[in-house]
Every structure is written in structure tokens, then in C-alpha cells.
Amino acid sequence: xxxxxxxxxxxxxxxxxxxxxxxxxxxxxxxxxxxxxxxxxxxxxxxxxxxxxxxxxxxxxxxxxxxxxxxxxxxxxxxxxxxxxxxxxxxxxxxxxxxxxxxxxxxxxxxxxxxxxxxxxxxxxxxxxxxxxxxxxxxxxxxxxxxxxxxxxxxxxxxxxxxxxxxxxxxxxxxxxxxxxxxxxxxxxxxxxxxxxxxxxxxxxxxxxxxxxxxxxxxxxxxxxxxxxxxxxx
Amino acid sequence: xxxxxxxxxxxxxxxxxxxxxxxxxxxxxxxxxxxxxxxxxxxxxxxxxxxxxxxxxxxxxxxxxxxxxxxxxxxxxxxxxxxxxxxxxxxxxxxxxxxxxxxxxxxxxxxxxxxxxxxxxxxxxxxxxxxxxxxxxxxxxxxxxxxxxxxxxxxxxxxxxxxxxxxxxxxxxxxxxxxxxxxxxxxxxxxxxxxxxxxxxxxxxxxxxxxxxxxxxxxxxxxxxxxxxxxxxx
DNA sequence: TTTCTCTTACTGACGAGTAAGTAATGTGTG
DNA sequence: CACACATTACTTACTCGTCAGTAAGAGAAA
Numbered sequence: 415x416x417x418x419x420x421x422x423x424x425x426x427x428x429x430x431x432x433x434x435x436x437x438x439x440x441x442x443x444x445x446x447x448x449x450x451x452x453x454x455x456x457x458x459x460x461x462x463x464x465x466x467x468x469x470x471x472x473x474x475x476x477x478x479x480x481x482x483x484x485x486x487x488x489x490x491x492x493x494x495x496x497x498x499x500x501x502x503x504x505x506x507x508x509x510x511x512x513x514x515x516x517x518x519x520x521x522x523x524x525x526x527x528x529x530x531x532x533x534x535x536x537x538x539x540x541x542x543x544x545x546x547x548x549x550x551x552x553x554x555x556x557x558x559x560x561x562x563x564x565x566x567x568x569x570x571x572x573x574x575x576x577x578x579x580x581x582x583x584x585x586x587x588x589x590x591x592x593x594x595x596x597x598x599x600x601x602x603x604x605x606x607x608x609x610x611x612x613x614x615x616x617x618x619x620x621x622x623x624x625x626x627x628x629x630x631x632x633x634x635x636x637x638x639x640x641x642x643x644x645x646x647x648x
Numbered sequence: 649x650x651x652x653x654x655x656x657x658x659x660x661x662x663x664x665x666x667x668x669x670x671x672x673x674x675x676x677x678x679x680x681x682x683x684x685x686x687x688x689x690x691x692x693x694x695x696x697x698x699x700x701x702x703x704x705x706x707x708x709x710x711x712x713x714x715x716x717x718x719x720x721x722x723x724x725x726x727x728x729x730x731x732x733x734x735x736x737x738x739x740x741x742x743x744x745x746x747x748x749x750x751x752x753x754x755x756x757x758x759x760x761x762x763x764x765x766x767x768x769x770x771x772x773x774x775x776x777x778x779x780x781x782x783x784x785x786x787x788x789x790x791x792x793x794x795x796x797x798x799x800x801x802x803x804x805x806x807x808x809x810x811x812x813x814x815x816x817x818x819x820x821x822x823x824x825x826x827x828x829x830x831x832x833x834x835x836x837x838x839x840x841x842x843x844x845x846x847x848x849x850x851x852x853x854x855x856x857x858x859x860x861x862x863x864x865x866x867x868x869x870x871x872x873x874x875x876x877x878x879x880x881x882x
Numbered sequence: 883t884t885t886c887t888c889t890t891a892c893t894g895a896c897g898a899g900t901a902a903g904t905a906a907t908g909t910g911t912g
Numbered sequence: 913c914a915c916a917c918a919t920t921a922c923t924t925a926c927t928c929g930t931c932a933g934t935a936a937g938a939g940a941a942a
Binding site (some may be wrong): 441444475476478479481483647 | 884887889891
């Protein structure tokens with residue numbers, strides 16, 4: 415039984431360099447094109463309903479060409495998600511990631527910008543919704559994304575409250591638990607996501623920017639008011 | 649060009665009655681079984697990813713049997729949605745649909761109940777998320793559902809405010825526009841839906857009942873406080 | 883001449899819908 | 913009441929389409 419694979423290390427001439435070539439710049443661009451196309455397709459049709467053929471067509475190749483670059487549909491999806499993360503971060507490059515009240519202003523501004531690009535919002539919403547199905551390849555990513563967002567927002571909340579305390583605001587001297595901050599953070603994220611769904615389905619009926627701003631202000635006010643705020647349901 | 653279809657009305661013996669037989673009770677039960685199975689399947693896998701074969705298997709027949717009853721997968725989905733509507737209404741039978749503050753208490757209680765039945769929540773969330781994809785058969789249903797919910801909640805809000813005015817609460821004598829009520833209504837619905845997503849993905853991280861209650865109280869308080877509430881972002 | 887990019891061509895699987903047939907369950911007629 | 917025959921509730925066995933993934937090779941680049 416002879417080895418069918420060519421002998422590599424054993425007696426290859428030492429003159430032979432291992433020859434790494436790797437990615438040309440044109441190829442990297444190609445891959446980004448594919449990622450962008452995939453984002454459009456998965457965003458409008460969902461992951462399961464979107465096909466590799468459709469992604470391929472948008473960049474003028476065949477579906478096998480896409481598989482050459484990404485190996486499988488699952489891997490394509492995860493690379494799309496990582497790519498989005500990278501792009502989002504680059505977008506903030508130069509500017510620091512805002513904290514404190516600025517984070518909330520940033521969220522409101524983002525909603526206003528998103529109201530002009532339904533495609534992005536749809537992509538995010540579809541993938542997030544799909545991720546709660548059993549065994550979906552994006553569910554880990556979405557879950558971690560939520561975890562990160564909650565931490566960021568809870569942190570910003572803490573900053574705001576501590577700032578006010580430092581300024582001698584006696585309205586804020588209640589117990590400040592992590593749980594309460596997380597609660598507010600989840601609620602803000604939830605409201606933003608839920609409003610996006612309604613807006614996508616019926617843009618006439620919901621003003622994305624305005625309702626997002628309202629939600630954040632309401633939750634912020636309630637959180638800052640702490641335990642002493644009258645609870646309307648009691 | 650002769651008519652290939654047998655002459656029906658022209659000279660058929662008047663003795664022939666059209667013979668309607670229709671559905672036996674056992675059949676109706678069978679169809680309900682199928683609808684319940686379909687809800688489970690579409691709820692856990694989504695509409696596109698869930699197959700007729702899987703639905704059929706759960707009631708012990710073949711996928712062709714399902715098609716015999718419902719004609720097509722699309723029709724099955726719409727009948728599932730109509731069935732859910734019917735069941736939900738029956739569930740409230742006897743009790744009046746609550747209005748005013750009771751509606752909000754009802755929403756909070758529903759969230760607490762839902763925290764014990766992730767299947768239902770998942771079904772609702774998956775279908776809603778999928779509905780924002782292009783040309784999805786459930787999008788009309790979901791859109792109308794949101795429209796109805798917004799109207800109900802906005803109406804309840806109006807009731808609450810008018811009650812307080814009647815009681816002489818001067819805190820509520822600001823302009824009361826429909827737009828403001830709809831805004832609050834969308835936000836409450838959005839928060840509930842968004843929190844469900846996070847809870848499904850990470851039940852440890854989010855307390856569905858508590859966060860929903862918090863969201864509703866915060867938005868309610870903000871709305872009742874009207875225009876005079878300090879706006880933290882300004 | 884090796885490596886990379888991509889195509890053509892194929893496989894295997896799965897899924898919705900159709901067609902034809904079968905067994906059971908009624909229903910109208912004599 | 914009995915018989916004939918509609919109608920129902922399915923099954924089996926397809927068709928047709930789609931889609932992910934594979935294999936082999938061609939042309940270009942390095």
C-alpha cells in the first residue's frame with residue numbers, strides 16, 4: 415500500500431520553499447463583495463430561505479464560486495456576522511465608543527439613521543428572529559451580541575447615576591444594584607428591536623426615530639427615578 | 649367545440665340532489681390536531697424550515713394527508729394563525745377584554761404566564777421575525793395583529809388619562825394627541841416583543857415577567873407625566 | 883510550474899404538490 | 913332494510929424544483 419499523497423517533508427529538495435502565497439488584494443475585495451451580497455440576501459430572505467445561488471448571482475459568479483471562498487453556507491453566515499462587527503467598529507473609528515449619557519444619545523441617533531436604511535434593519539431583525547429557532551447557526555452570535563449590548567448599556571447607566579451622585583443629586587441615593595441596571599438595559603434593547611419589527615412591517619404606523627427616542631427617555635427617566643417613583647400599576 | 653364536462657344543469661335528472669355531506673366531527677378534531685402540530689413545528693423551526701412531513705408525522709399520517717385537509721402549506725399556515733386567534737378569544741370568553749389600567753395589568757400577567765411556556769413565545773417570536781422577510785405569507789396577519797394591539801393599548805391609555813382628568817388630576821391637563829398615545833402603545837408592544845427575544849436566547853440573563861412589568865410601568869409613567877417630565881437626554 | 887480562482891457538471895437529499903387508488907363511512911333509493 | 917354509489921380520508925408513488933456540497937478541470941496570475 416503506497417502513500418498516494420506526494421512525499422512532502424521527507425525528501426523534498428531543501429531548495430523548495432514552502433511557498434505561501436495567500437490572498438491577493440483583488441481576492442480580498444471579491445470576498446467582501448460576496449459578504450455584502452450575502453448580507454443583502456440573508457437580510458431580505460433570511461438565512462434558510464436565501465440561497466448561495468442568489469448570493470453568487472449578485473457578484474456575477476456561480477454558487478460553487480462562493481463555496482470556493484467560504485467552504486459552506488454556515489461559514490459564510492458566520493463570516494458575514496463577523497464582517498458586520500468589523501464594519502461597525504470601523505465606522506466608529508476615531509470617535510471613542512461613547513459612555514454615559516452620550517451612549518443613549520448615540521442610540522437615538524443610530525435609530526434615526528437606520529430609519530433611512532431599511533435594508534440594514536431588516537437584515538438585523540430577520541437574523542435575530544431566525545436565531546431563536548432550534549439549532550440556528552447564528553444563535554450564539556446573537557446571544558453574545560445581546561450580552562455585550564446589555565453590559566455596555568448597564569455600564570453607561572451606572573456612569574450616569576454616579577455622575578449625578580457626585581454632583582450631589584440626592585434624588586439618586588437609592589440602592590444601585592447590577593440587577594436593576596441590567597433590567598433597564600434589556601428593556602432598552604428590547605424596545606429598540608421590537609419597534610424595528612413594527613416599523614418594518616408598517617412604516618406609516620410607527621416612527622422609528624421618534625418612538626426609539628421616547629422609549630429610551632422613558633426607561634432612563636424611570637431608572638434614574640429609582641425606587642421612589644410612583645408605580646402606576648399598584 | 650363540444651363541452652367536455654358532463655352536462656350538469658341542462659338535462660340532469662331533477663331527482664339528483666347536489667348531495668352535501670361535509671365534515672364529520674371526527675374530521676374536525678383531526679384538523680385541529682394537525683393545526684396544533686403545525687403550530688409546534690412552525691413555532692420551533694419557522695415556516696420555511698418546518699416541513700409538512702414533520703407536521704404529518706406528529707399526527708401519524710403522511711404529508712399528503714395534511715395536504716388533503718389544507719390544500720397547501722401556505723393555507724395551512726394561515727389556518728394556524730386563524731386558529732390561534734380563535735383559541736385566544738375563547739380563552740378570554742366570559743371575562744370581558746380588560747380596558748384602562750386593567751389592560752396593562754393583564755399584559756404584565758400574560759408575560760408572567762408566558763415565562764412558563766417558552767414554546768408559545770417561541771412560536772410567536774419566530775413567526776413575527778420571519779414575517780418581515782419579503783413576501784412572507786404571514787406578514788399581513790402579523791401587521792394586522794400589531795395594528796389591532798396598538799389600537800387596544802392606545803385606547804386603554806386614553807381611558808386612564810381621562811379617568812384621572814375626571815378625578816381632577818391637574819397633572820394630566822396637557823394636550824392629548826392620538827399620535828402620542830400610538831407612540832406609547834408601539835413602544836410597549838415593542839418592548840414586550842424585544843424582551844421575549846432576549847429571554848428566549850438567554851433565559852438566565854433576562855427575567856421576562858419582571859422586565860416586562862418594568863417596561864410597561866416606565867412607559868406608562870412617562871406617558872402620564874406628559875410633556876412636563878424632564879427629558880434626560882436634553 | 884505551482885497556486886489560485888472560478889466554471890461546468892454532477893450528486894444526493896429534501897420538499898411541495900399531484901395523481902391514482904383503496905378502504906371506510908355515510909346517504910338516497912327501491 | 914338493503915343495496916348502490918357518493919364522498920371522505922387517507923396512502924403510495926410519483927414529478928418537479930431547489931439547494932448545498934463535491935469533483936475535476938481550465939485559464940490566469942505569480
